[in-house]
Amino acid sequence: MAETMERLLPRDGDGGTKMTNNVVEAKNLSLTFQTNDGPVHALSEIDLTIEEGDFVSFIGPSGCGKTTLLRVIADLEQPTGGSITVNGVSPHQARLNRAYGYVFQAAALYPWRTIAKNVALPLEIMGLPASEQQQRISKNLDLVNLSGFEKKYPWQLSGGMQQRASIARALAVEPDLLLMDEPFGALDEIVRDHLNEQLLQLWAKTNKTVVFVTHSIPEAVFLSSKIVVLCPRPGRIYDVIESNLPRDRSLDIRETSEFLEIAHRVREGLKAGHAYDD
């Protein structure tokens, strides 16, 4: 554990070259919500570095601050202490630069827009020319295997297809960073497995940096190159596990001993961090 924590801390020695590759850098980050029942420490002393091309999962029980941390990266929440940079600038500036694509727990597609027009939504806001929009729509719908559904309305598609459309919408912005907040949480396990595989292929194809929030251990281990275990009260990082599984993996890998070893370590981390306490 000491090793991994050390890895996370910024290394001043080779920082000059390394800094540019760090997509997210948080130092001593904290966030306290003021509620009627007193302050709630959602995040406390978070030190985290996410490098370019990483697939990082935040795992932990409800209330551990994993979604809050993702929202801080996305500038949807404001930290109350410490510092954080996204692509070397503040999260606010990164959001204005449209540096990331965000996939929510629900698809959040607009029912009055067709699938193609939903994917076009961020492109319209960015003010891209129509031809460019059209090209990005077809490319990204193709990437999530939704070609041919352009003219359908969201409510005519299944939950899994809706979520895929929302991923296409996030990708259409062509961000280097993809933030995903339990995107498959509402789907059944069969669909979820399938989408996990597709997501991995997408990651391999596009070489984007992905930050993925989940509360499923198999999902986190299967997808990630780095697993961040968070614990509640106050929300903090308990362990960071580097996965040595090959980048190119299939669902079968879940039966290998390496996979189970990592999953075991995640579970131990959750246990030691009192994640299973009431």
Place this chain on the structure above:
Amino acid sequence: MSSLSDRRVRFDTASLLAAGVILCVVVALATTAFLPDRYVFNTPSLAIQFGFLAILGVRYSLGFAHNMAGDIALGIVSVTSAWLLIAVAHSYPGDATTGFWALVVALWLSFWLFVERLAAWSLPNPTLARLVNLAIPVLFGATFLILWELGVTGAGVPRVLLPAPSEIWIRLTTSVPTLWADFQQTFLKAVLIGYAIGCGSAFVVAILVDRVPFLRRGLLPIGNLVSALPIIGVAPIMVMWFGFDWPSKAAVVIIMTFFPMLVNTVSGLAETDAMQRDLMRTYASNYWQTLFKLRLPMAMPFIFNALKINSTLALIGAIVAEFFGTPIVGMGFRISTEVGRMNVDMVWAEIAVAALAGSLFYGFVALLERAVTFWHPSMRAKM
């Protein structure tokens, strides 16, 4: 046990109606139809016609003609019977007795039976099916008018109390220029212009109220107050301010339509959920982009609710406002003066025009709503 259940007679509405038709026709043939002593068979065509109706009823009760051809025959006989009965009733106004009323009931039951049978039709052709679906409310309305006509002429109700539909129709067709002038004055000017200004300004104010918090606290209570003002009190003041012609009526319409539109639009704009707003935030969308791409579409079901409510409110407002000073034209003016002159048929003709115009206006807004909010769960089922 089995014999018991076999002997149980099964009553359904249709066979009860058929039995009712037969019974009424039998009663009608046995009693006097009109004072002093005129029987149904003194009018052979009527007797024959209702004989047919009874025969169809008997056939239905015996289990024959439970098919489309039988239903169509029933429809044709019912309609011709109605026509004949109305023609005969006009020859003896106010003299109707038991036999006549029995025929009226028989006619009513036969129409009911016809609609009942028609509603059960299942047509493979969608155009025909839609036509039949349309025919049912039309038949319903026609039955109502026929019974009104027969009731009023048979019982000899004074015209001042309730004119027959035929008299209203005659008045309607002979006074087209007057009615058109009134329609132009009240509907095309006061209602439409007032509605457009009232709804339009309320929409703009709603967006302002939504954007500026202190306006919400200041303007909404004032809007509430204005909506509570009695139209009876406001109308004469508007006449003093804006003169006798249509602008004062349009002003009343604006006051009546403003608040429903304001309140509905404000709550519609608040309809977005946190995730949708966050989504727009991640795109660094500005206020106007979020307004046009997310919040206004979300508000549309609310806005159309207000537009529909206002379509009827506007007409009521304009007509009532004309009671308080107006040039010698307008639907409200006509109603108030013709009532004074005991020309109740003209009043009814104006009411018919107002009802038709109001329904068409509402229907138009509802159609527009369906086109705009097709995506809303309440509309999807109708697609």
